[in-house]
Amino acid sequence: MSEYVFKLPDLGEGTVESEIGEWFIKVGDDVKEEDVVGTMMTDKAAVELSSPVSGRVVKLAGEPGDVVPVGAALVVFETDQAAAAVAEPEPAPAAPEPAPTSVAEPTPVAAAAAKRGRVMTSPAIRHAAKQAGIDLHAIQGTGPGGRVTRKDFDAHVAGAPVAADRPLGQAPTAAPVSRPDTQEIKVIGLRRIIAERMAQATQEIPHFTYVEEIDITELESLRKHLNSRKDDPSQRLTLLPFLGLALIRALREFPQCNSTYDKDRNVLVQHGPVHLGIATQTNDGLKVPVVRDADTLSIDGLAAGIRRVSEAARNNTITRGELSGSTITITSLGKLGGIVSTPVINQPEVGIVGVNRAVERPVVMNGQVDVRLMMNLSSSFDHRFVDGYDAAAMIQRIREMLEHPALIFLPA
Numbered sequence: 001m002s003e004y005v006f007k008l009p010d011l012g013e014g015t016v017e018s019e020i021g022e023w024f025i026k027v028g029d030d031v032k033e034e035d036v037v038g039t040m041m042t043d044k045a046a047v048e049l050s051s052p053v054s055g056r057v058v059k060l061a062g063e064p065g066d067v068v069p070v071g072a073a074l075v076v077f078e079t080d081q082a083a084a085a086v087a088e089p090e091p092a093p094a095a096p097e098p099a100p101t102s103v104a105e106p107t108p109v110a111a112a113a114a115k116r117g118r119v120m121t122s123p124a125i126r127h128a129a130k131q132a133g134i135d136l137h138a139i140q141g142t143g144p145g146g147r148v149t150r151k152d153f154d155a156h157v158a159g160a161p162v163a164a165d166r167p168l169g170q171a172p173t174a175a176p177v178s179r180p181d182t183q184e185i186k187v188i189g190l191r192r193i194i195a196e197r198m199a200q201a202t203q204e205i206p207h208f209t210y211v212e213e214i215d216i217t218e219l220e221s222l223r224k225h226l227n228s229r230k231d232d233p234s235q236r237l238t239l240l241p242f243l244g245l246a247l248i249r250a251l252r253e254f255p256q257c258n259s260t261y262d263k264d265r266n267v268l269v270q271h272g273p274v275h276l277g278i279a280t281q282t283n284d285g286l287k288v289p290v291v292r293d294a295d296t297l298s299i300d301g302l303a304a305g306i307r308r309v310s311e312a313a314r315n316n317t318i319t320r321g322e323l324s325g326s327t328i329t330i331t332s333l334g335k336l337g338g339i340v341s342t343p344v345i346n347q348p349e350v351g352i353v354g355v356n357r358a359v360e361r362p363v364v365m366n367g368q369v370d371v372r373l374m375m376n377l378s379s380s381f382d383h384r385f386v387d388g389y390d391a392a393a394m395i396q397r398i399r400e401m402l403e404h405p406a407l408i409f410l411p412a
Contacts, residue, residue, distance in 0.1 A: 004053045004077040008061075008068050011042055012320070017069045020062055021046050021189045024126070025075075029057045037075055040068075041189045045320050046122070046284070055079030065188035121148040122284075122316035128153065149315040150283055190285045201347050204263075208383040209342050212395045216358060217373045219405045226299075234307075239355070239375075240278070241303040243330060245408050246401040247353060248274050248295045251328070252412060254394040257386055258327050260348040268350075268385055277326030277346055278306055280313045287313040288346055290326040299409075330355065341378040350382035351391070353398075 011018055021039035025031055033054045039046045055077035061068050068074060119136035121129075125148060129136050139156045141148040187195060219242060227236040251258040251274060259270045276294035280287050289309035294302055312318040329346045330353050337357035345352050358375040365372070377398065381391040401407045 001078055001080060003058070004055060004079045005073045006037075006052055006075040006077065008040065008070050008072055008074045009049075010070050011040065011047055015042055015070060017067050018042060018047075019188065019192070020064050020066050020068060022064055023060060025057050025060075027057050027060060031055060031057060031077065041193070042320065043193060045318070045323065046189065046316070049074070051075070051077070053077055053079050065186050065192070119148055120146065121153075122150075125150060125153050125283075132157070143315055143317065147315070147317065151315075190287075194285050197347065198344055201344050205345050205347070206383040207342070207345065207380045208386070208388050208391055209378065209380045210388070210391050210395055211340050211376055211378045212392075212399055214375050214377060214399045215363065215372050215403050216375050219402050220358075220373050222405050235300070235303075237299065237303050238306075239358070240306055240330065240332060241299050242402065242405065242408065243353070243355065243377075243398070244276055244291075244294060244302050244306070245299060246398045247328070247330065248276075249401060249408065249412065250394050250397040251295075253397060254390055256390065257351045257381065257394055259350050259385065260327060261350060261382065261385065262348065271327045273327070275325050275327045276302075277329030277349070278310055279329055279331035279343075279346070279352075280310045282314045282316075284316070287318070287323060288326060288329055289313045289318050289322050290324070292322075292325070328352070333357075339376060343378060343380050345380055345382055350385050352380050353395075354378040354380075 008018060018040040021041040023038040025035075025037050031037065031051045031054065033052065034050045036048045037051050039048050041047075056079075057075060058078050059073075059076035061072065061074045119139070120141065120143075121136060126136065128134075134153075134156070136148055139148050139152050141152055143149040143152070216239070219239070223237055223239065223242065230236050255270055256268075258274055259268050261268055273293050274295040276291045277288040278291060280289060289312065291297075291302065291305035291309055294305065297305060309318065309322055312322070326346065326349060328349055328351050331343050332355035333341065335357060337355060339356060341354050341356060343352045343354040354377065356376040356378055358373055360371050361374045362369050363372040363374065364370075377395060379391065379395055381388075
């Protein structure tokens, strides 16, 4: 018998340390080679790590939330292998730009999973299944490669029997109501990263918030007309791609809003392309996937890009490369949008545009009361680099295009 020390490998993107997200093993467990032992959190994603050997777990590096440096011992195995006792992390590939890695499937994990029949899914769903005592093999995955998505898991739970059969006419016995004691929840992983970034953004950035009311009656009429011409319901347009195109056109007049601030160099980087961030609520917290070169896309192309990255963020198939590099962000609470919000800027950007709920209201037009579909835009800008006048003027330009949607599609 010998010991095999599995060290934390280089997870790419210049990572020097990583936070333990979740263990799928414990001391004393027997592990087979290529079994997934746990997840490590980078700044953008949860990365599953598989065991390089078969053996018994004798030591773990720490608890979820603990930070482990790259190259430090992660798991110690007792093994029969006569190979070298220490696993050296493989050097990062020498390439000018690392290829994007799937959030939950870094390199061999997916292939190994398919070979052994291990179910491919996200760490959050795996944890939920473990807590509920559900065998993931019993769920039919509809994601890429048979991956079990959140929709698959929720559908399985909803369809599962909730109680044993009882004699006909017998009333169900009410379950006793229990009140849990105070629970301490460790702030780790993506939630910790979100908390740190929100605190940093509000501490460092003097936010200037501007709210504007917009009549989108004409836009909604156009949207419904265009959707009536689409046979596939999944391809139908929401309001977001129209807002995205209007924002892109407005940024041509106000390029200072399509900028990022490099605080280390004290340089404001003004971007030509628009890499549009789409704030997306997921089961793991808020993520901002990016539609790259959004300024080159048509309305259908932008809509498809928004759908693709949003869904990938929700089911954890988004790549790390698609979670960085945005130059300005759109955020929407959908039907929960309320009247006004104060969106927090996604650093290092200098602007964010928030969408509030659309509602029908009586509006006075030309001395007459008419029912119009009204929606507010709530926007925040970094007042260090975007003057209030310019911020307001840009939102007014967006308002003009959304209220007269033909302007969105006219040549610049």
